[in-house]
Amino acid sequence: MQIGIAYDLRSSMAVPAGAPSDRLEEYDSEETIDAIAAAIEAAGHQPRRLGGGRSFVEAVLRQPPDLVFNIAEGSGTRSREAQVPAVCEMLGIRYTHSDPLTLAVSLDKAMTKRLVDAAGVPTPRHQVIRTLDQLSRLELPFPVMxxxxxxxxSMGIRRDSRASDAGELRGQVAKLLGDYRQPVLVEEFCPGAELTVGILVRQGVPTAIGVMEIAPRQGDPGSFVYSLEVKRNYLEEVEYRVPPRLPPELVQRAERVALDAFDALDCRDVARVDLRLGADGEPKFIEVNPLPGVSPVTSDLVILAGKVGLGYRQLIAGIVDSARARYGI
Ligand SMILES: Nc1ncnc2c1ncn2[C@@H]1O[C@H](COP(=O)(O)OP(=O)(O)OP(=O)(O)O)[C@@H](O)[C@H]1O
Ligand SMILES: [Mg+2]
Known part of the structure; x- marks a missing residue:
């Protein structure tokens, strides 16, 4: 079948004047699109590059593909990741990954935490801060994230995003409010191991493909932040451990938390769930990525898949197969 790839290239997006240096961090590179296209071809389908935004809309209006492989981040608002699937639904085109509701909710970390919390998934306490004045109403113990x-x-997430007192927090919140022009999520800091769980739907069943621990090579693991600086220098700064250096029962509980969050948010096909062990040593939900990055070299989901023996082409084919099974095509 013909599979159209929806994506937004970093090289084609404009950086607004005064925007922070990580403004385009979510967007993809040509190499990633080439790798996805090669994987689709290897699975016996015809890849077609649709791009994102207006060119995506024009291309699918001209000739709809049989399925859209969606990794387009969209642009502009907190609902940006919902743009491509919403257009697909409007035009009756089938697509991979989650639906517009899940994608829009998941980009807003507080909305997401409210939903998973209501479903009984443990997640650190948080408050949303819209103005500096609201910091006087903060009721969380330090340190906070x-x-x-x-x-x-990791846009807006730096080594110093962990604040240990009111002064540090005020500085961070002032910077984030100014740079990103949106509210700030302040959350209890979880000092335990950092984990990410890859989930792929197989034969209709969400399945954890593995749990990966992200451990700092230097410094105190209790205050580690997997920040933008660390992600840009990951080869030197972190060690990826699959399985994690933790008791197997604890790893199983982490898988359960991730799968419960996947369910609570009605995710489809694939997602990566980030967790951290709390002060009590138990896994806490931090956030979900229902459009996880699939750079063949640097993306956490791809690194994790590789470590459990799932090659890049199998991963992409797995996402396509899950979508095909949902639609019965
Ligand atoms: N409550 C917390 N306690 C401890 N560390 C945290 C907390 N929230 C975030 N972090 C740290 O900050 C990192 C980035 O946070 P988060 O995953 O929420 O951001 P993101 O930018 O959406 O990530 P991604 O790159 O996975 O999309 C986490 O991987 C973790 O290291
Ligand atoms: Mg994350």
């Missing part, structure tokens, strides 16, 4: 409310790819 602060991050933009609706970004991903």
């Amino acid at each position: 602060c991050k933009p409310l609706f970004e991903g790819s």
Whole structure:
């Protein structure tokens, strides 16, 4: 079948004046699109590049593909990741990954935490701060983590995003409010191991393909932040451990938390769930990535898949197969 790839290239997006240096962090490179196209071809389908935004809409209006492989991040608002699937639904085109509702909710970390919390999934306590004045109403114990409310790819997440007192927090929140023009999520800091869980739907069943621990090579693991600086220098700064260096029962509980969050948010086909062990040593939900990055070299999901013996082409084919099975095509 013909599979159209929906994507937004970093090289084609404009950086607004005064925007922070990580403004385009979520967008993809040509190499990633080439790798996805090669994987689709290897699975016996015809890949077609649709791009994102207007060119995507024009291309699918001209000739709809049999299936859209969606990794388009969209642009503009907290609902940006919902743009491509919403157009697909409007035009009756089938597509991979989650639906617009799940994608829009998942980009807003507070909305997401409210839903998973209501489903009984443990997640650190949080408050949303819209103005500096609201910091006087903060009721969380230090240290806390602060991050933009609706970004991903570690945009706005730096080594100093962990604040240990009111002064540090005020500085961080002032910077985030100014740079990202959106509210700030302030959350209890979880000092335990950092884990990410890859989930792929196989034969209709969400399945954890593996749990990966992301451990700092230097410094105190208790205050580690998998920040933008670390992600850009990951080869030197972190060690990826599959399986994690943790008791197997604890790893199983982490898988359960990730799968419960996947369910609570009605995710489809694939997702990567980020967790951290809390002060009590138990896994806590941090956030979900229902459009996880699939750079063949640097993306956590791809690194994790590789470590459990699932090659890049199998991973992409697995996502396509899950979508095909949902639609019965
Ligand atoms: N409550 C917390 N306690 C401890 N560390 C945290 C917390 N929240 C975030 N972090 C750290 O910050 C990192 C980035 O946070 P988060 O995953 O929420 O952001 P993101 O930009 O959406 O990530 P991604 O790159 O996975 O899309 C986490 O991987 C973790 O290291
Ligand atoms: Mg994350």
